[in-house]
Each structure stands twice: as C-alpha cells, then as structure tokens.
Amino acid sequence: MADARIIDGKAFAAGLRARVADGVAALKASHGVTPGLAVVLVGEDPASQVYVRSKERALVDLGMNSFDHHEPADMAESDLLALIDRLNADPAVHGILVQLPLPRHIDSQKVLGRIVPEKDADGFHIVNAGLLATGQPGAIVPCTPLGSLLLIRDTLGRDLKGKRALVLGRSNIVGKPMAQLLLQADCTVTMAHSRTADLPGECRRADILVAAVGRPEMVRGDWIKPGATVIDVGINRVPAAEPGKTRLVGDVAFDEAVKVAGAITPVPGGVGPMTIACLMLNTLAAACRAAGAPVPEEAAALGNAQGNAQLNAQGMAR
Numbered sequence: 337m338a339d340a341r342i343i344d345g346k347a348f349a350a351g352l353r354a355r356v357a358d359g360v361a362a363l364k365a366s367h368g369v370t371p372g373l374a375v376v377l378v379g380e381d382p383a384s385q386v387y388v389r390s391k392e393r394a395l396v397d398l399g400m401n402s403f404d405h406h407e408p409a410d411m412a413e414s415d416l417l418a419l420i421d422r423l424n425a426d427p428a429v430h431g432i433l434v435q436l437p438l439p440r441h442i443d444s445q446k447v448l449g450r451i452v453p454e455k456d457a458d459g460f461h462i463v464n465a466g467l468l469a470t471g472q473p474g475a476i477v478p479c480t481p482l483g484s485l486l487l488i489r490d491t492l493g494r495d496l497k498g499k500r501a502l503v504l505g506r507s508n509i510v511g512k513p514m515a516q517l518l519l520q521a522d523c524t525v526t527m528a529h530s531r532t533a534d535l536p537g538e539c540r541r542a543d544i545l546v547a548a549v550g551r552p553e554m555v556r557g558d559w560i561k562p563g564a565t566v567i568d569v570g571i572n573r574v575p576a577a578e579p580g581k582t583r584l585v586g587d588v589a590f591d592e593a594v595k596v597a598g599a600i601t602p603v604p605g606g607v608g609p610m611t612i613a614c615l616m617l618n619t620l621a622a623a624c625r626a627a628g629a630p631v632p633e634e635a636a637a638l639g640n641a642q643g644n645a646q647l648n649a650q651g652m653a654r
C-alpha cells in the first residue's frame with residue numbers, strides 16, 4: 337500500500353489566512369469596521385509568549401487590530417476580571433483571547449466565563465459550548481477542533497455522512513467540541529480516553545481518527561484502519577537523538593501510521609498552524625456579527641443539512 341497523503345496544514349492555514357484578509361478588507365469597505373482582538377497574556381511562560389506573539393503578528397498581517405495586554409505573573413485574579421470587564425465594554429474589541437495556561441492562583445473557568453459569549457474568540461465559554469452541542473449556527477467554535485474539521489473536509493469532501501469517527505481525548509477545548517462537530521457532520525462518533533477498553537480495537541474501526549490525548553506517539557500504526565484519515569492534534573516535546581536537544585512529536589507514531597493511513601497530518605505543520613488561522617477567522621466572524629454583516633461560512637463549520645439550511649436561510653452559505 338502506498339504511503340498516506342500528508343495533509344499540509346501549513347498550506348491550508350495560509351490559504352485560510354488569505355481568505356480572512358479578504359473578509360477583513362470587505363468588512364472595512366462595507367461597514368467601516370476593523371475587527372479587533374484583545375490578546376491577554378498573564379506571566380512569562382516561554383511557549384505562551386511565542387504563541388501570543390504569533391497571534392499578534394497574524395492580526396496585524398491580516399489588517400486587524402491587536403490590543404495587547406501583557407500582565408505580570410502575580411496579577412490578582414480580581415484585576416484580571418476587571419480587565420475582562422473593560423474589554424467586554426469596549427466596542428473596538430470584537431474578540432477577547434486569554435492565553436492558557438493561566439498562573440495557578442487564577443481560576444481559569446472564572447476568567448473564561450467572564451468574557452461575554454459574543455467576544456469569546458476561543459469558543460471556550462459554556463454558552464458557546466452549549467450552542468455548538470445543540471447545533472446552532474451562532475456558536476463560536478474552538479480553534480483547534482474547527483481547524484481539524486476544515487482539514488478533514490478538505491481531505492474527504494464535505495459529505496462525511498455515515499463515516500465512523502473516533503476522537504481520542506475528552507478535553508473541553510479539543511476532544512468534546514471535536515466530537516460535536518463530527519456528530520453534526522453526520523458521522524458516527526466514538527469518544528475514547530485513557531479508561532477506554534480495547535483502545536487499539538476501537539481506533540481500528542475508525543474511518544476518521546482524531547488523536548488529542550497529549551501522550552507522545554501513543555497511537556501505533558497497527559491501531560489504524562487501512563486508508564483512514566488521521567488527524568494528530570498532539571504537540572509533545574521529547575528528547576532528540578542529539579544530547580540536550582528536543583523535537584516535536586504528535587500523539588500518533590507518524591512513521592508507522594503513514595504506512596497504513598490514507599491521509600495524515602504531520603507534527604509540526606498539521607493541525608498546529610490551523611489553530612491561529614481559525615482564531616483569526618473567529619475574530620473576523622465576531623466582528624461581522626457585531627456589525628450585522630454576513631459571517632464567513634468556514635467559521636460556522638456546520639457540516640450537516642440542518643446547519644446548511646439555517647445558513648442558507650441567513651444568506652451565509654457559500
């Protein structure tokens with residue numbers, strides 16, 4: 337069997353960013369509105385600093401406003417909540433992003449829950465989770481699962497009806513929303529996790545396998561159904577062969593899986609770049625909603641007939 341097609345998330349993300357830039361220009365021209373995202377970073381975690389810088393650069397590159405709030409690690413939770421309140425009230429701010437993880441003395445759920453749902457660019461608020469779970473078009477969808485769905489659609493086409501999908505991992509920010517998106521796309525969805533019996537057997541039944549457990553190379557080649565589409569959400573840093581160096585691996589043993597799968601995302605260069613591109617898309621969508629302009633279809637990402645009918649009714653489908 338030929339090796340799997342490598343799904344180029346970096347290239348797809350570049351195309352998506354170009355479409356977002358076009359949408360930003362169109363919104364400026366039609367409504368005189370420049371989308372703006374407040375980027376809140378608390379503390380000096382080096383990885384978070386890198387991600388936040390990439391987000392701020394992407395915003396400016398695509399013609400949007402970046403409102404940067406870099407706060408000290410010992411910031412009081414009450415001060416962070418007060419900052420969120422100010423951003424909620426600011427009409428120039430269409431989206432608010434609080435980089436995770438937050439320092440341990442701050443209750444992340446409390447902070448994320450303080451963001452008004454319509455500015456929740458990450459889609460982490462329980463109102464957005466509820467809208468997604470009930471299949472409503474106004475949901476802001478978390479960036480990593482949204483990006484994963486866009487890659488799956490690009491690989492398999494938009495009709496995913498009847499496909500068996502397995503989501504490995506049950507986090508609120510990846511596993512659960514990913515399962516909801518696949519369910520709405522009419523897949524038969526299984527959620528698996530560390531306590532699942534016969535995990536390899538469950539995986540082997542899946543036409544679409546999304547791995548989001550945070551365990552380096554846990555999914556082996558012989559866990560994969562021949563020809564399956566494999567989406568590897570894991571970003572794990574492990575020691576490299578060269579002493580003192582590290583390298584990135586996913587949750588899937590890529591060298592084994594590539595020989596069995598039909599298509600597979602690499603790490604790096606697969607799902608990762610989609611996360612920031614989808615944050616840009618969600619920011620544009622939030623600004624469109626605030627301005628009463630049509631929302632880009634990719635941001636809604638409802639793959640089912642019901643969702644598309646709802647979108648058509650609002651003149652949003654492409």
Ligand SMILES: Nc1nc2c(c(=O)[nH]1)N[C@@H](CN(C=O)c1ccc(C(=O)N[C@@H](CCC(=O)O)C(=O)O)cc1)CN2
Nearest residue numbers: 387434435436437458479604605606607608609611612
């Ligand atoms: N508020 C949020 N916090 C965090 C999120 C998030 O979506 N919202 N996700 C992660 C970090 N993250 C963005 O914030 C992120 C992680 C990875 C990548 C990425 O492009 N990865 C590259 C590899 C990068 C490298 O070499 O280290 C890839 O996979 O190709 C983008 C964004 C946690 N926090």
Ligand SMILES: [Mg+2]
Nearest residue numbers: 603606607608
């Ligand atoms: Mg990747």
